[in-house]
Amino acid sequence: MKFATEEELAGHHAATVRGAIEGVLGGLAISLPASWYAQRNWAYYRALPPHLKALGVILVVGPCYAIQAERRGVEFDKTTWTGAGKAELEREERTQQARWSTLDTKAKFKEWAMQNQYKIILGSWAASMAVAGTIVMRNRYQSTPQKIVQARMWAQGLTIGVLIAAGVLTQTQRQQSHDNRSVDHSWAYILEEQEKEEKENRIRELARAGKTPAPASA
Known part of the structure; x- marks a missing residue:
């Protein structure tokens, strides 16, 4: 097992902070112009x-901040992969790409939706909230406090709907994982790669000691 060094931890932290800053700036670049446009028109x-206008900005900036920070952290982690673990992860990635290329359009869309279910749910919730807010605020026969109360009722109902949808999608994903589960042999591939690395290292050490020539690179 490989433990992270101080340099790797510092690099991961720096990458995550950079991603967080990028996410915040990107979210503000979207939400502030949208709020300014709505304010004018x-x-x-x-x-x-x-406080409701500020909440709208936060609902955009928050997910952008979290997603981009995680992306940068994962990207940095990939640069530190070495040895058998890296070879196994690359093998799994090639296997997934080969499997993806064999799927038809419907199957690709279904798998994409399952992998991004929470993004879809959050986006649908935000869009439905925007539509509901627009409809409520256009009612000329209600006062502003009445509109706010009605908007909150819509928000509560939509939130419950989102939670139900998330539960259904999660259960569906679990069922599919159970139906399509396969035996994990990754440990065998990792052991094979480690054995190959050890042999190559021994050959290099012997070559440096002058006992045998180094193997020609492919």
């Missing part, structure tokens, strides 16, 4: 209290 948006 929609009277019902101008009637919203400041």
Whole structure:
């Protein structure tokens, strides 16, 4: 088992911080112009209290911050992969790519949806909230406090719907994983790669000692 060095931990932290900054800036680049446009063009948006407008910005910036920070951290981790572990991960990646190329369009879309279910759920929730808020705020026969109460009721209902959808998708994914499960032989591949590395290292050591010529590189 390989333990992370101080340099690797510091590099991972720096990469994560860089990703977090990129995510925040990207989220602000989307949410602030959108809020400014809504403020100028929609009277019902101008009637919203400041904390709800700030919440809209946070709902965009928060996911961008978390996703980009994680992406940068994972990218850095990949640069530190070495030895048998790296070879096994690359083999699994090639296997997944080969499997993906054999799927038809419907199967690809279904698998993509299962892998990105929470992004889809969150995006659908945000879009439905925006539509519901637009409909509520256009009602000229309600006061602003009444509109806010109605918007909160919509938010509660949509949140419950999102939780139910997440539960259904999670159960479906578990069932598919159970039906398509296979025996994990990755440990055997890793042992094989480690044995190959040890042999190559011994040959190099003997070659440096002058006992046998180094093997020609392929």
